[in-house]
């Protein structure tokens with residue numbers, strides 16, 4: 001099975017390091033979340049993989065071959081981004097045909113279904129569509145191409161809530177009927193969390209978290225109650241963050257002292273993915289000890 005392997009990738013812009021040492025593996029038939037605070041380099045990493053940004057240090061391989069300047073590999077990778085890379089003066093339906101010629105295949109029936117579902121006017125020029133509908137046209141292209149690895153950089157930018165929901169539904173359906181890999185960079189973590197199998201978090205130029213969502217959801221815990229009891233219960237346990245209100249405390253952790261009984265008056269709950277992300281990216285590299 002094909003895997004994209006990213007090893008020791010570094011990228012600087014004007015001497016300022018953005019990616020310092022990125023290592024990760026993108027497996028077949030997964031939906032990944034590529035998460036990170038603003039400006040950490042998510043788009044840069046995607047552009048590197050899609051051969052749109054060059055690097056001097058590090059490698060990106062697909063089936064052991066470098067993906068750089070490699071047409072065969074790049075034909076299996078698609079990056080959908082907000083950058084206006086598509087010909088703006090082209091009518092949307094013509095664009096679909098153009099894309100088909102470029103990639104050798106394009107699911108026209110599915111594109112028609114999606115255009116109808118989103119009420120996209122395919123006879124309009126791309127340039128004349130509203131921002132949201134330009135994104136929709138871009139998304140349709142991404143979902144209908146025959147690529148094994150589809151990178152979606154901020155895929156729902158400008159989409160209203162109904163269209164975002166429709167997109168997530170369509171993504172789930174197309175993924176189950178025709179499994180392939182999607183890597184989604186987004187800040188709307190709560191909205192996509194139900195779709196994701198695995199999460200990469202980029203912080204300080206590196207991958208700070210590389211974990212299955214299921215495992216994360218089992219690990220992430222928030223413990224609330226009277227501060228003294230919470231502190232006592234979590235003695236020696238690494239804590240991501242704590243908040244206090246009066247005498248009450250909530251502590252966020254990636255592990256809990258399972259062997260210790262939970263004191264009466266203290267509650268232990270799961271953390272949703274968005275909260276977990278906020279807590280793991282709050283203080284890069286930092287862990288509080290209670």
Ligand SMILES: Nc1ncnc2c1ncn2[C@@H]1O[C@H](COP(=O)(O)OP(=O)(O)OP(=O)(O)O)[C@@H](O)[C@H]1O
Pocket residue numbers: 013014018036037038039040041042043044045
């Ligand atoms: N072409 C460029 N020239 C100079 N600096 C750049 C260029 N592209 C990106 N950068 C810088 O690299 C850093 C990472 O940018 P990037 O867009 O990859 O981050 P991001 O994680 O996608 O951010 P966001 O979540 O805000 O979209 C930023 O500091 C940005 O200013």
